[in-house]
Amino acid sequence: MLDEALFAILFDAALGVLQWLLIARFILGIFLPEDSRLRGMGLIRRITNPVIGLASIITHHYIINRVRPLYVGFLVLIIRFYILPTTFGYDIEGLAQLSIEAFVLALIAMI
DSSP, X not given: OHHHHHHHHHHHHHHHHHHHHHHHHHHHHHHSOXXXXXXXXXXXXXXXXHHHHHHTTTSOTTSOTTTHHHHHHHHHHHIIIIIHHHXXXXXXXXXXXXXXXXXXXXXXXXX
């Protein structure tokens, strides 16, 4: 039981980091050119490109390339909010109860 709960938390945390990296890529893509040499942007691109490529199977082709990270990030949020709790059998009443978001809110509350 503990192993399953730990796996659920770690899997949700990994998807949460991926989701926020996709959102960060979209936001940075607004202000930076696509081929930016910014060190952080290159790292984000290397991490998110395979996910965006994998999601291109279900991504609509009329969505422009600059918006695709936001679209895929939204798909990851749907997986985290609806599919993971159903699969692992835990309840979520709001977005603040997801693992990464709850951790960030706890850090903010400590300040």
